[in-house]
Amino acid sequence: MRRTVKWIRALSVALAVTAAGAAPAQAAQRPVPGVAWQAKATGSDARFRGLAAVSRSTAWVAGTKGTVLLTRDGGGHWRDVSPPGAGALEFRDVEAFDARHAVVLAIGEGEASRIFRTADGGAHWTESFRNTDPRAFYDCLAFFDHRHGIALGDPVDGRFRVLATADGGRTWRLLPPAGMPAAQPGEAAFAASGQCVVTSGTRDAWIATGGAAASRVLHSADRGRTWTAAATPVPAGDPARGVFALAFRGGRGLAVGGDYRAGQPSERAAAVSADGGRSWRAADEPPAAYRSGVAWLPRGRATAVAVGPTGSEITTDGGRTWRGFDTGSYDTVACAPDGGCWAAGEKGRAARLGAAPRPQGSGR
Template sequence: MAAIGLVTLTATSGFTATAPKPSWRLSDTGVTARFRGLAPVSDKVAWVAGSGGTILRTVDGARSWQRVDPPGTAELQFRDIEAFDADHAVALTIGEGDQSRLYATADGGRSWKESFRNDDPAAFYDCVTFTDRRHGLALSDPVNGKFRILATSDGGKSWAVQPSTGMPDALTGEFAFAASGTCLVTADHFGSGRAWFATGGGERARIFATTNGGRTWRVTDSGIPSGPSAGVYSLAFRDPWHGIAVGGDYAVPETAPDAAATTRDGGRTWTPARAEPGEYRSGAAWRGVTTALAVGPTGSDISYDGGRSWNEFDSGSFDAVLCAGGSCWASGEQGRVARLHG
């Protein structure tokens, strides 16, 4: 990657003569898996999970990576991973029927327990998130007309399908996108019980929200265009009120009008971005109180005003982006993992 440089102030660049332009610094992972699952813990510790049953872990800030796959998963596709520290992580594989599974480790990936295997051919799990170290949720596409939620209260060691009585009806053709592990998110890991998930595929792209750990949900339109391969692909909340939604159409990644929005009321209402990335973006993350990132296969964007306007700073391909411990990480195809500088 190019070295960090300074850019001249222009009317549209979004960067100043004194502020460095951010850039991604790639790490050599030694593999070619596509990493849609990303879980940074600190500036030193991060996990990635992807195709071919591949899971990697670093404990030295991406200078080296250890392969820590669960045994017997080479034919499975990991799409999400949640990590609490260098030892504890929960990973999700996707697919119809029993291809959707959850695995948990408590020893840095030296051993894994398969803690859930889907036995409903109508279910297809997309994302997993945790509200604290013990309480987590996993999201399936609609079953019998409603999105399905799994819940754990023991850190992912066991999971139970939740009643659907508190879930609004799904639209015809509506589903979630297993693109970056951020179709289902929480605002923090402090047990607030708040979570959100995003959809597309149907007539409207919508965002569901819970304030009680997934027992009941409310839903609102995002304003982002929807279609068979279009909708909201990623959510990011920096607190219970301020959130970002990004998406587009993965079948037409070079153009995505109106495919970014923000909320300031916990997802009750969404406002279109004044200047959106303009291309399909599959991942979003907060870097600070007002700074946010978005990534996709055609590039990366940064916002300095809480997601209201975006500027592209990199043209490389990434699927997921997350920040932790003051460091931001991105992951994607061909084993690409990078840390943000500048």
């Protein structure tokens, strides 16, 4: 762990120095030295949009065809721990507390939306929630601690739906809709990376939205019982556009998104908040295209990573400017407290963030 912390701190300093020396107009285009995704073969062809980073050695991924994989050796080997009989389900989120306890969410209309829980590393699973309302569609989930968590569903009767658990995902209850502001026409959340609802601390949660006239971020300070809404500068106005993912560290927030359709422009694909999500401003230099996942690096005070199908960027100034460092396709990203950052995506892709290899002949 000491070696990991040292590397993350050194990386953050090096990136900050490089960014400070770059011309503003060029910073987003120049490659970032010293950082790279290191691919970890999973042996699967599933598309992984659910990812839980427990540590540098332990991570869970969840995706298509009811697939859930677990590694405990830094991605050297992955064990298929998929729930039995789940092959027709689309897992889009996984939240894990350690190598034994995890909760996964399957999306879809009606009974396709389900939640499963394991307490023995995937050897056995229990279905703890199955949606019985044909109008409901659940997108993502998040936990405040080992016991308390929420799951987000798209609007029904004009308001987003929120499930809550107080026993680590064993049971779930629908929270009263009265504390939720009215949804805009066409507004929804995107089940793209498991980051359409996120938490920070023991009570605060945020929801990312799109599809309506304006993209918004909803905030709750009481574990999902009541919410307030704030508009963001990330373009919406179309079912394919809006905020897709959030990351918060205390009151500092990052929002990324854009237009997920291939080849479509995604101007102003990132925004930042300095007041807990009450207000948002566009990034000065946003990512180059649509991005579906974002995560703060745990040891870099103002450093975060964003990923999407066409590449990855890093920021060292709290989200004001983003610089590309990889062109591979990833849908989701997560960082563990010990500094281990992971990404996952299509065709069974999984990777861990590390130091870029030195060019041959570069010396020490």
